[in-house]
Amino acid sequence: QVQLVESGGGEVQPGGSLKLSCATSGFTFRLYYIGWFRQVPGQEREPVACITNSDGDTYYYRDSVKGRFTISKDNAKRTVYLQMDNVVHEDSARYYCARARTRCTAPQYEYEDWGQGTQVTVSS
Numbered sequence: 001q002v003q004l005v006e007s008g009g010g011e012v013q014p015g016g017s018l019k020l021s022c023a024t025s026g027f028t029f030r031l032y033y034i035g036w037f038r039q040v041p042g043q044e045r046e047p048v049a050c051i052t053n054s055d056g057d058t059y060y061y062r063d064s065v066k067g068r069f070t071i072s073k074d075n076a077k078r079t080v081y082l083q084m085d086n087v088v089h090e091d092s093a094r095y096y097c098a099r100a101r102t103r104c105t106a107p108q109y110e111y112e113d114w115g116q117g118t119q120v121t122v123s124s
Contacts, residue, residue, distance in 0.1 A: 002026035002113045004034075004097050009118030012087055020082040020118060022097035027113075030054045033100045034080040035111060036071065038093035038120075048095070050104035051080060060104040064090070084120070092122045 008020040022034060035050035049071040052058035059071055070083040080097060095118050098111035 004099065004113050004115040006095060006097055006115045006118040009095060009120045011121045011123055014088055014122055014124055015086055018084045018087065018120060020095055022080040024078045029078045030075060033104050035098055035100060035104060036082045037096045037098065040093045045108065049082060052104060087122045089122050092120060094119050
């Protein structure tokens with residue numbers, strides 16, 4: 001059974017840091033791109049970051065998080081991380097991870113097996 005489970009969310013002050021985890025199981029991890037997305041109620045879900053499959057080092061970041069967020073993975077643990085530094089109020093959202101077979105910039109409908117998400121709230 002394929003599973004992607006997000007964790008690590010919580011409340012953080014502006015300028016603070018948080019590290020999200022996406023633990024995966026049930027599929028050949030090295031064959032898939034793993035993406036992080038976020039959604040605020042009433043708004044469309046948006047891509048945040050993505051990391052390439054296998055041992056490649058190709059990443060994607062949306063412009064608003066470049067220089068502040070870092071995506072990484074541990075192949076042995078089958079886990080993808082999203083290190084969020086210098087967070088701002090606009091980073092408040094529910095964060096989801098999902099997998100894609102073709103590329104990081106694949107449209108969202110090509111992403112599969114979305115997790116339940118983890119809530120990040122940036123509050124002073």
